Amino acid sequence: MVRPHLRHAVAALLVAYTSGETDRVLVDVAANSRRCLGEEFPEDALGRWKFSVAGVVKHGDLKRNSEAAQKVRATVKDxxxxxxWSAALNDDATNAPAFSFTATTPGLYRACVENRHTKPQRVAITVEQGWGVRDYAAVGEGVFGPVEKQLDDSDHMLRDIAAEMDAALNREERLREGAESGRDRVELFGVVSMGVLFVTALWQVVYLRSFFRSKKLL
Structure with missing residues (x-):
């Protein structure tokens, strides 16, 4: 059974994604407790989770505390x-711990944040999925211009689409081979059945002829 706070976190994540405004979710984690949220990933999909501690929640206000942020840990499970993946968090949004992966198993991937501090912590969680997960900034802004980056982006997107089409063709090929193999077995079974019937009929004719001859009816 899904816990209420997990349902709320998942609902907040879905709202953030469907609105198209932001892909970051803020989650308040009570002292010495844990909160989780989940995201569906198809097979072979690229994904990335980012975590950063926004601050200590006190009387509705946020206060940054680097020492307290180190007592917050995030985990990701398939x-x-x-x-x-598991790592301690920090309050530096520009250097937030991130986990990139390829979903080998389709289904619900869950990220949990555990607060080991004595005060509530607000954690920012960012979920990215698909070809946009690739870090194009690592290509080098001083080498490629905006047009080249767009072309490189489009090239990776087309490769992902081509890979999905190849996977679909391979599945179709396997299904066709299975159907042809089943058809061949049915045809072989039919030939063997006809052969057995023919041999049985021939044996009956020979047996009846010998029987009638033994009775001197022929």
């Missing part, structure tokens, strides 16, 4: 609840 649909089979296998731990994929």
């Amino acid at each position: 649909p089979s609840k296998k731990l994929l």
Whole structure:
């Protein structure tokens, strides 16, 4: 059974994504507790989770505390609840811990934030999915201009689309091979059945002829 705070976090994440305004979700984690949220990833999809501590929640206000932020830990698990990543967080949004992965198993991937501090913490969680996860800034702004980056972006997107089409063709090929193999088995079974019937009929004719001859009816 899904916990109420998990349902609320998932709902907040879905609202953030469908609005198209931002892909960041702010989650308040009570002292010495844990909160989780989930995101569906298809097979072979690229994904990235980012975590940063916005500050200590006190009387509705936020106060930054680097020491307190180090007592907050994030984990990411796959649909089979296998731990994929775990790291302590910080309050530096520009250098926030991030986990990039390729979904080998389709399903619900869950990220949990555990607050080991004595005061509530507000954590910013960013979820990215698809070809946009690639870090194009690492290509080098001093080498490629805006047009080249757009072309490189389009090239990666087309490669992902081509890979999905190839995967679909491979699945179709496997299904066709299975259907042809089943058809061949049915045809072989039909030939064997006809052969058995023919041999049985021939044996009956020979047996009846020998029987009638033994009775001197022929």
